[in-house]
Amino acid sequence: MELDVVDLSRLQFAMTALYHFLFVPLTLGLSVLLAVMETVYVMTGRRIWRQMTKFWGTLFGINFVLGVATGIVMEFQFGMNWSYYSHYVGDIFGAPLAIEGLMAFFLEATFVGLFFFGWDRLSKIGHLIATWAVALGSNFSALWILIANGWMQNPTGAAFNPQTMRMEITDFFAVVTNPVAQAKFVHTVSAGYVTASIFVLGVSAWYLLKGRHIEIAKRSMTVAASFGLAASLSVVVLGDESGYLTTEHQKMKLAAIEAMWETEPAPAAFTVFGLPSQTDRETHFAVRIPWALGLIATRSLDTVVPGIDELVRKAEDRIRDGIVAFDALQKIRAASSPAAIPPQVREAFEDNGADLGYALLLRRYVDDPRQATPDQIAQAAWDTVPSVPTLFWSFRIMVGLGFFFIALTASFFFLSARRLLDCYRPMLWVAVLAIPLPWIAAELGWVVAEFGRQPWIIEGVLPTAAAVSSLGAATVLTTIIGFALIYTVLIIIEMTLMVRAIAKGPEPDEEPDAELVPANLVAAE
Known part of the structure; x- marks a missing residue:
């Protein structure tokens, strides 16, 4: 089989991006949970909350280090594998990434050191401020990265300069306030909060099953269930907003997600189940809910959701x-x-x-687009259709998991309120087995977001095939193999460290509870 540098470059970036995002959601969520736990510690003076913060902080630290390392590799790829992309949109795409490094990453990296080494060097309030700064830095980092990614989905605030042959910023405020970027940010961050909540819930459930660290486990589950329920509900609401914006800005992605081949009269039906066939251009055995898609996607009864065939015809006109x-x-x-x-x-x-x-898009078939035949134009128009089966099932599995997380966190929230957390062992096992599910949902979300944008690296502006570096396929394949080997070692190290830290459990804390300290000692201090 002939090796294609475009497909190999996409494979390499997808592999490194999906691997990197194994660490991002846990970092986002755990940073906030740590801040919440330490806030309770500062308010109550109970050392058990300090123990909890230190223990979950250890797991956060392991995850944080590997997340930073893999994120740096991702940014290097823009210059190595996607040099024309970097040249074409570097003025726009580079600005949010530079701000992320200067504002968010340095903030996060500075205060994460104070979090780990400042327990006995800072006052309680000072250390709490450092912990919240870590959480703020983590979320700011996600904001600027998603502003850059959101611009790729909806390139606003920029224009092409025919003299320089580059995209240039015309309105930086429009780039920052891009509605697609803002929706992606809140949706992604909420998904990170869910991931951390399920992780804390599952590990704590394991401790209850083993009869270890009971008090810490119960308190951790209470925080995780409350935080996770709020986050799970927000993911659904914010996901609906992302879908609505997709209807406005990425109609082909929406049509592919819904496997809608033909335009239907408004309001369109929602396909719950089906077997989409890209070859037949038909969805077999479809089970549909009347009106549902029209209401969800357009929030109206009279707005039409265009189907794939209609969008392909429009793509032909735009190609001409x-x-x-x-x-x-x-x-x-x-x-x-x-x-x-x-x-x-x-x-x-x-x-x-x-x-x-x-x-x-025609450069795939002819060097000079002006020499393209009608058949080549039609073929290029159909290239604007991403893999319908992939998007159809990725979206539905992701949504199904989202509703499962709501049910799981709501159940443990109820058990926590009734003080029955250790009374239903089957539920505890469900929590343990659910630990990997948020990562599956998050990765599928990125498949929908990024794979659904194909064949564009910048929606409607630059095809992916035109953005790669002038590298040989063998060179890219070699780096893929190298990354695969290195990342396999890293994931083994990550899992080993995490499992050992969990097996060891929280360290005993010798600091006395505030309410047990004699009043004269407090006054002396």
């Missing part, structure tokens, strides 16, 4: 307009000076420049 823009661009570049550009050429580019990226 893009060819006009491509022709005008060549004439602009051939002009001896900006003053020498004919007005009709400039006007043609201004009228059709938004569709230039669609013309670049």
Whole structure:
């Protein structure tokens, strides 16, 4: 089988990104849970809450270190494997990443040291501030990274400059306030909170099953169940907002997620189950709920959700307009000076420049898009359809897990309120077995978000195939093998350290409870 540098570069980035995101959600969620636990400690003076904070902080630290290491590798790939992408949109994409490093990462990295080594060097309030700073830094880091990613999904606040052949920022505020980026941020962060809550819930349930660290386990489960229930509910609400924005900005992604081949009269039905076939362009054995998709996707009864066939026809029209823009661009570049550009050429580019990226889809079939045949245009239009079965099932499994997390956290919230956490052993086993499920849901969410954007690396602007570096396929394959080996070692180290820390359990804390300290000693202090 012929090796394709585009597919190999995509495979490498997908592998490193999915691996990196094994650490991100736990970091986001645990940082906030640590801050909550330490806040209770400072307010009550009970040393058991300090023990809890230190114990879960140890697991946070292991996860944090590997998350940082794998994140750095991801950023290097933009220069190594996606150099044209970096050249084309570096002015825009690089700005949020630079701010993330300067504002968020340094904040997080500085205060994480104070968290681990400042217990006996800082006052209680000072250490609590450091802990909340770690949580704030973690979430700020996610914000700026998702602003960059959201711009790839909805490229707003920027324009293509035909003189420099690059995208340039026209409105940085529009980039920062991009609704897609903001929705992705709150949805992703909430998913991280769910991940950490289920993790704490599961590990604590394991302690109860083994009869170890009972008091710490029960308190941890109470915090995790309360926090997790709120986060699980918010994930569903915020996921609905992300879906609504997808209807506005990424219609093809939505049609592929729903396996909607033909446009239906409003309001469209929602397909609960089916077997989508990309070859037949049909969904077999579909089980549908009337009106549901129209209400969810458009929040109305009269707005039409376009199907794949209609969107492909629109893509053909945009490819033809893009060819006009491509022709005008060549004439602009051939002009001896900006003053020498004919007005009709400039006007043609201004009228059709938004569709230039669609013309670049033809580069897969012909070097000069202006020489494309009608069959090649039709073929390129169908290339705008991502893998429907992949998106269809990834989305439904993700949503199903989301509702399961609501049921699980609500159940333990009820048991906690009734002080019955250790009375139902089967429920404790469910919590233990559920530990990996939030990661599965999160990874599937990224499959829907990123795989659903294909064939675009920047939605409607730059095809993925045009963004790669000029590397040989053998070179990329070698790095994939290298990363796979290194990351396999890292995951083994991660799991070993986490399992050992959990098996060891919380360290005993010699600090006395505040209410047990004699009043004269407190006064002396």
